[in-house]
Amino acid sequence: MTSLPAPIPAPLLPLDADPRTATGRTLGWGIVSTGRIAEKVTPDIALLEDARLVAVSSRSQEAAEDFARRLGVERAYGDETTTAAAGRVPATGLERMLADPEVDVVYVATPHGQHAEHARAALEAGKHVVCEKAVTINAAELRGLLDLARAKGLFFMEGLWTRFQPGVQRIMALVADGVVGTPEWIQSSLGFVAPADPDHRIWRVDAGGGALLDLGVYVLHWPWAVFGFPTQVDATARRTASGVDELTGLTGVFEGGHMAQMQMSLVSDCPSTAVISGSGGTLVVEKPLHAPRTARIVRTPAGARLTGQDAPAEEVLTFELEGKGYVYEMREATTRIQLGDTESPVMSWADSLRQMELFDSIRESIGVVYPNDEA
């Protein structure tokens, strides 16, 4: 059983946030990696009013060039080979990209085991950073990055895209306005059958594999948004031979005695919804709970079941997502950087840190240890 600090209110992004109200300066973006999420997010960065896709870095020059050509990125930086760099230590693709003066902000899209190293390098080179979730492997790594960003006056943000989506914000506002009465209990789940390849990042300890670090931010999002941060979390998990968690359940208790059950799976298909049940009804955030396009509300007058009243009508809400849904977090990062802020109140440093501290304590109770923990 893990006891946690007092809850804080859920943040709400002002929906009228518009980067054009800031300086309007175009930011040059550098993408770290040519992996799956980099491929999905980069076209969304291109949708921003004031972004330039300046560069991509990769361990492979060929992969960087292929990515750049397909996604309209201006320059491609791969690791140098010894022959190409005779007489000096070959530079990595990341080092080469960080030396590019036209890169203002770096989007780190490597496995989480590598986030701290890559984000640190970017901050040391004077670049702002948006870093994929899970932001680091542990809280100690994150504290180091935040100290560095603070010392350098640079922007740093965990790219928890869910928090920035207007549909998600709308659901949060409706629940806060009492659409289901007093919310009492939330059940959230996210899961899929992950690739069987044992070398996939999801199974590797050096990459920060496992369900908690991959999916935890999403199943925690809804209870946190509705109830505040948990005061207590109990965890159960099944581990693989490689030592990562593949089937993980959390029970959270919140201020006021509200509760949540959160499930994550890398071996089975979960509902991947969030069910928010309250004294006056239920709101279901439909699959996928981290980027919902639909939510269902069923309002239930108190005692309706007992008095035999007819089942209440369902109300279905639908939400548009611009691009693939990553535009919003990147627009917020742009706005903040243009304003000279070092963090976003929507995904603040404090929120990322308390989340990593929670994950540290959960990992301690389920026995998941990464090489980064011992560094």
Ligand SMILES: NC(=O)c1ccc[n+]([C@@H]2O[C@H](COP(=O)([O-])OP(=O)(O)OC[C@H]3O[C@@H](n4cnc5c(N)ncnc54)[C@H](OP(=O)(O)O)[C@@H]3O)[C@@H](O)[C@H]2O)c1
């Ligand atoms: N926000 C979201 O919706 C979302 C969705 C999926 C994943 N993610 C997050 O994004 C990150 C990357 O996930 P992904 O699914 O894109 O992974 P992926 O497909 O395996 O791509 C990761 C890329 O990182 C680069 N890399 C650098 N060092 C590496 C190392 N030591 N081992 C493996 N790859 C290395 C590789 O690109 P090069 O070969 O070009 O160097 C690789 O292709 C993870 O932190 C994950 O949690 C976020």
